[in-house]
Amino acid sequence: xxxxxxxxxxxxxxxxxxxxxxxxxxxxxxxxxxxxxxxxxxxxxxxxxxxxxxxxxxxxxxxxxxxxxxxxxxxxxxxxxxxxxxxxxxxxxxxxxxxxxxxxxxxxxxxxxxxxxxxxxxxxxxxxxxxxxxxxxxxxxxxxxxxxxxxxxxxxxxxxxxxxxxxxxxxxxxxxxxxxxxxxxxxxxxxxxxxxxxxxxxxxxxxxxxxxxxxxxxxxxxxxxxxxxxxxxxxxxxxxxxxxxxxxxxxxxxxxxxxxxxxxxxxxxxxxxxxxxxxxxxxxxxxxxxxxxxxxxxxxxxxxxxxxxxxxxxxxxxxxxxxxxxxxxxxxxxxxxxxxxxxxxxxxxxxxxxxxxxxxxxxxxxxxxxxxxxxxxxxxxxxxxxxxxxxxxxxxxxxxxxxxxxxxxxxxxxxxxxxxxxxxxxxxxxxxxx
Amino acid sequence: xxxxxxxxxxxxxxxxxxxxxxxxxxxxxxxxxxxxxxxxxxxxxxxxxxxxxxxxxxxxxxxxxxxxxxxxxxxxxx
Numbered sequence: 001x002x003x004x005x006x007x008x009x010x011x012x013x014x015x016x017x018x019x020x021x022x023x024x025x026x027x028x029x030x031x032x033x034x035x036x037x038x039x040x041x042x043x044x045x046x047x048x049x050x051x052x053x054x055x056x057x058x059x060x061x062x063x064x065x066x067x068x069x070x071x072x073x074x075x076x077x078x079x080x081x082x083x084x085x086x087x088x089x090x091x092x093x094x095x096x097x098x099x100x101x102x103x104x105x106x107x108x109x110x111x112x113x114x115x116x117x118x119x120x121x122x123x124x125x126x127x128x129x130x131x132x133x134x135x136x137x138x139x140x141x142x143x144x145x146x147x148x149x150x151x152x153x154x155x156x157x158x159x160x161x162x163x164x165x166x167x168x169x170x171x172x173x174x175x176x177x178x179x180x181x182x183x184x185x186x187x188x189x190x191x192x193x194x195x196x197x198x199x200x201x202x203x204x205x206x207x208x209x210x211x212x213x214x215x216x217x218x219x220x221x222x223x224x225x226x227x228x229x230x231x232x233x234x235x236x237x238x239x240x241x242x243x244x245x246x247x248x249x250x251x252x253x254x255x256x257x258x259x260x261x262x263x264x265x266x267x268x269x270x271x272x273x274x275x276x277x278x279x280x281x282x283x284x285x286x287x288x289x290x291x292x293x294x295x296x297x298x299x300x301x302x303x304x305x306x307x308x309x310x311x312x313x314x315x316x317x318x319x320x321x322x323x324x325x326x327x328x329x330x331x332x333x334x335x336x337x338x339x340x341x342x343x344x345x346x347x348x349x350x351x352x353x354x355x356x357x358x359x360x361x362x363x364x365x366x367x368x369x370x371x372x373x374x375x376x377x378x379x380x381x382x383x384x385x386x387x388x389x390x391x392x393x394x395x396x397x398x399x400x401x402x403x404x405x406x407x408x409x410x411x412x413x414x415x416x417x418x419x420x421x422x423x424x425x426x427x428x429x430x431x432x433x434x
Numbered sequence: 435x436x437x438x439x440x441x442x443x444x445x446x447x448x449x450x451x452x453x454x455x456x457x458x459x460x461x462x463x464x465x466x467x468x469x470x471x472x473x474x475x476x477x478x479x480x481x482x483x484x485x486x487x488x489x490x491x492x493x494x495x496x497x498x499x500x501x502x503x504x505x506x507x508x509x510x511x512x
Binding site: 015016017019020021022023024025027029032046047049050051054055062066068070072075077078080095101106109127128129131135159167189229236257259260262273302303305306308309312313314315316317320321322323326338339341371384385387388389390391393394408412416423424427428 | 443456464467468469470471472473474475476478481482483485486487488489490491492493494495496497498499500501502504505506507508509510511
C-alpha cells in the first residue's frame with residue numbers, strides 16, 4: 001500500500017500516513033495486522049476499531065491521490081559554479097573524474113562567474129532567496145575568482161532585491177587561515193569533505209587526513225561551530241560507517257552527513273548484495289544518534305533530519321531538486337548542465353551563461369519530470385521525501401531520468417524509517433519533559 | 435456524581451479527575467479511544483498544494499549531499 005507504511009525501528013513500531021505526512025506509534029499487534037500477519041483473536045476487535053478511527057479522521061486512504069497539475073514558472077533558483085575543474089586530490093570514487101568531469105583541467109574566469117550571477121539575478125523572477133555553490137574539482141584552486149564572484153554577487157543582488165546564499169564545498173587541503181577568515185567573515189556555508197577514520201578516509205581520498213582535519217577544526221571553531229556540514233562518503237570498504245560518524249563526533253564535529261558512494265564500477269561500489277548490511281548499519285547509526293540526541297551534546301545527521309510539521313510543501317515534494325529547471329551547473333567555460341552530476345554528459349548540455357538556456361525542450365522535460373512520471377514512484381510510500389530520487393543517478397545507472405536506481409530507493413526508504421522513528425521518539429520525549 | 439460545564443471545562447464533580455476539554459485537541463480525545471495507536475504528529479501536507487510553491491526553500495542538492503535527492507530534509511521558509 002502506498003498511502004501508509006507501518007514499520008519497526010529502534011525497537012518500536014510506527015505507522016506513517018503518506019498523504020497527510022502524519023506519524024503514529026502503534027503496538028506490535030497493529031503492525032502485524034497491517035502487514036497481513038495473523039494476530040490473536042482477542043485483540044482483533046480493538047485493532048480494527050483503532051484503524052477505523054484513523055480512517056474516519058481521514059488517514060489511511062485506500063485510493064491513490066489525484067495527480068496535481070503544477071504550473072511552474074521557468075525561473076532560476078540556484079547555480080552550482082564549477083569554479084575549478086582541477087583538484088589537488090585524486091579520490092578514487094570521484095564522480096568528477098578527479099576534477100575535470102572527463103574534460104580539460106581548467107579554471108573558471110571571473111567573466112564567466114559574473115555572467116552566471118547576472119543570469120541568476122535576471123532570470124529568478126519573484127524569488128528573493130537564491131543560492132550559489134562553489135564546487136569543483138576543488139574550488140580553493142581558483143580562490144581569487146571565488147572572492148571576486150562573492151563580492152560581485154554581494155554588490156549586485158540588492159539591486160534586484162535578492163539575497164544570494166553562498167556555499168563552498170572543499171576538500172580542505174588549501175584551507176589557509178586567510179581563506180578561513182574570509183569564509184567566516186562572508187558567512188559562506190561550507191561543506192567539508194571527510195570520510196571518517198584516518199584509514200577509511202586515506203584509502204579512498206589519498207593521504208590527506210592529517211592535513212585537512214586541523215584545518216576543518218580551526219574553521220568551525222572560528223565560526224562558532226555553525227553553518228557547516230562535514231560530509232563523508234561510505235563505500236563497500238566501510239560498511240561499518242557508524243564508526244566513521246562516531247570518529248567524526250569524537251573529533252568535535254556536530255553537523256554530519258555521510259552518503260553512499262555513487263558508482264557502478266570499482267571494488268568500492270555498493271551492490272544489492274550489500275543492502276542488508278547497510279540497512280543494519282543505519283539501524284546502528286540511528287541508535288547512536290538517539291543516544292546523543294537524548295544526551296547533553298547532540299549532533300545532526302543530514303539524512304535523519306526531517307520535519308514533520310514544517311517541511312517542504314507538496315509542490316516542492318512533487319518536483320524534486322529542480323535540476324535542469326530552476327537549478328543548473330555552470331562549467332568553467334560557462335556551459336550549462338542540469339546539475340553538477342550531469343556535467344560532461346554532452347547530450348545534456350543546455351546552453352551557456354552568455355546566451356542563456358537554449359535547450360528549452362530539455363528544460364521543460366526536466367521541469368515536468370515529477371515523481372508521478374518516474375517508474376514505481378507513485379506506488380512508493382516515501383515518494384514525498386525523495387521526490388522521485390536523483391535524476392542524474394537514474395540516468396547514469398539506468399539510462400533514463402525516469403528509472404530510479406533501485407539500490408538508492410532501498411537506502412532512501414531505510415533512512416526515512418530511521419528518521420521517522422527518531423522523530424517520533426524525540427517528539428514524545430520533548431513532550432514528556434515539558 | 436454528575437457532569438457540569440463551567441467555562442469550557444467539563445468537571446467531574448466529587449471526583450479528583452478533571453477533564454480540560456478546552457485544551458484537549460480533538461485528536462487527543464480520539465486517542466483516548468484508540469487503545470493501540472498513539473498520535474505523534476498530525477500533518478496537513480495534502481493541503482499545502484493550495485498554499486505552497488513559493489520557491490524560496492533551499493535547493494535540496496546544495497545543502498550537504500550532492501549525490502541524492504533530499505527534498506524531505508529541507509525546511510519550509512514560510
